[in-house]
Amino acid sequence: MSALLERIAEHNPRLYPLFSLEFGDAVVGVERDELLATMTELKDAGFDRLGMVTAVDRGEAFVVVYRLQSRSLSAAIFVKTLVARSDASIPSVFGIWPAADWQEREVYDLFGIVFEGHPDLRRILLPEEFVGHPLRRDYDDERLIRRPDYI
């Protein structure tokens, strides 16, 4: 476990370390209800840049992934949060990093995760009239043409 990750875990008791590669970025988890307070603390600690917001469909839950970068610390970390599929909503970090605007719209567009407090949560990549969220594993569309086995 990297020294940075230990420092972060010490400093923020809400964060629990998930794993860290020797030369990779630290990965930490946080509960959904504590996301905003933790993210605010992380920004104050020097992570002034939100690099990426994305999500993973794990079946019963979605994992929302944030990548934070810091020039003063010369470091980057991943922050992961679990969101239940039955209640796919999470507080928006737009108020902390305005860069989250389009990133959260993309996650909403493709995964259907609602970011509470986002000022303009519309589809961004797909047409406005599109139905469904295609990166969900249970997504199906009657217009899809399935790839035959022989290709």
Place this chain on the structure above:
Amino acid sequence: MALVDRIGESLDNGPGGVVLTSVDALVNWSRGQSLWAFPMGTACCAMELIAASFSKFDFDRLGTFPRPDPRHTDVMILAGTITEKMKPAVRRLYDQMPDPKWVIAMGNCTVSGGIFYYDTYSVVRGADEFLPVDIYISGCPPRPESLQDGIVQLRELVKAESLSKKRTYDRPATLPRERDEDR
């Protein structure tokens, strides 16, 4: 080859200084020699489209010249994957082109959807779902020579047209494409 292509020869070898030709032949000849193109580059095929315009391949020697404004152009070259989101914009640009206008589908994506044909939720499977395509060029991407050959073949189509609607060849209709299970 139309008579207008041999005007010089006719004047040199013919009996007099008068050449007779049909209006259709003259109009089609002049249209076909300067097919200005609207480069509708939506994906990677646009790289080959750009290369075709530059000095090594030199589109200008065929009279084809890329213009960024659809109102200046005769032929729309669709280069690249067309997504459902982009479809209304492509259609709008096509509608802004003055008649007569032609469409070249360059690359597999605009011909049939290409590698995005199966298991896609966002790609239009062929530009002929919403535009009357005249020339299809396969390839992923096609070489610039293929595109220039497409222009040369488009000239033959242009020469077959007539100012009279009755004598104009049948333009390809915009038909919904069949799906696999319907075939």
